[in-house]
Amino acid sequence: MLTAVKPISRQENELNHWADHFETRSVEALLEWAVEHYAPQLVMTSNFGAEGVVLLDHLARVAPGTPVIYLSTGYQFAATDEVKERLQARYPLNLIEASAALSVAEQDAQHGPRLYERNSDLCCRMRKVEPLQNALRGQRAWLAALRRDQSPTRAHIKTVEWNERNQLVKLHPLAGWTRARVWDYIVKHDLPYNRLYDEGYTSIGCWPCTKRVAAGQHERSGRWDGQQKQECGIHL
Ligand code: SF4
Numbered sequence: 001m002l003t004a005v006k007p008i009s010r011q012e013n014e015l016n017h018w019a020d021h022f023e024t025r026s027v028e029a030l031l032e033w034a035v036e037h038y039a040p041q042l043v044m045t046s047n048f049g050a051e052g053v054v055l056l057d058h059l060a061r062v063a064p065g066t067p068v069i070y071l072s073t074g075y076q077f078a079a080t081d082e083v084k085e086r087l088q089a090r091y092p093l094n095l096i097e098a099s100a101a102l103s104v105a106e107q108d109a110q111h112g113p114r115l116y117e118r119n120s121d122l123c124c125r126m127r128k129v130e131p132l133q134n135a136l137r138g139q140r141a142w143l144a145a146l147r148r149d150q151s152p153t154r155a156h157i158k159t160v161e162w163n164e165r166n167q168l169v170k171l172h173p174l175a176g177w178t179r180a181r182v183w184d185y186i187v188k189h190d191l192p193y194n195r196l197y198d199e200g201y202t203s204i205g206c207w208p209c210t211k212r213v214a215a216g217q218h219e220r221s222g223r224w225d226g227q228q229k230q231e232c233g234i235h236l
Contacts, residue, residue: 038141075206
């Protein structure tokens, strides 16, 4: 039986061309192209994980004034705030903190305490997905420090792609990097990093939904432990 094939738009064709092009180019080359094409409506998002620190270091050289959106969920580890402050001391960050409409106390009053245990999708939607959508409104391109080998949900990301939900171009300059390459870069350039990586954490999000990972387990397996969930939703 014949199945309908969605036609590829001209814009999609163009983005696929650039995705192929930047697959074999440097992170700086992609950033320079992004600045030329999309600035000043170009932003990066980061929760200051290892990959984010690497991308920030590149961005600070190429386009230091680029806004960096940080999702302040109210559930971040103290160690994440510490690394944010160390990065602010090292780079002239144009940081934008995006918060949920409800404080944690207001969310507890409306939805009951520890919503993350009962309905993590709703909690993520209110504290991450919606604040990010609001912060991205009016932007043309979004830089995110994802790697393909972080999880099956990220295995098919392109260096350049269209993001339907936010109606903008999404850029993944580190798409083809490995975890080892990220850490080699951090060590070589003596970059600040979240101290929780030295305490058995391999992926760091909100403290109620982040656990240490045993040796041999996948690096994102400590997120939403015991649930099917693998992503908060902002990168879906
Ligand atoms: S990661 Fe956990 S605490 Fe953070 S927004 Fe999602 S469900 Fe809530």
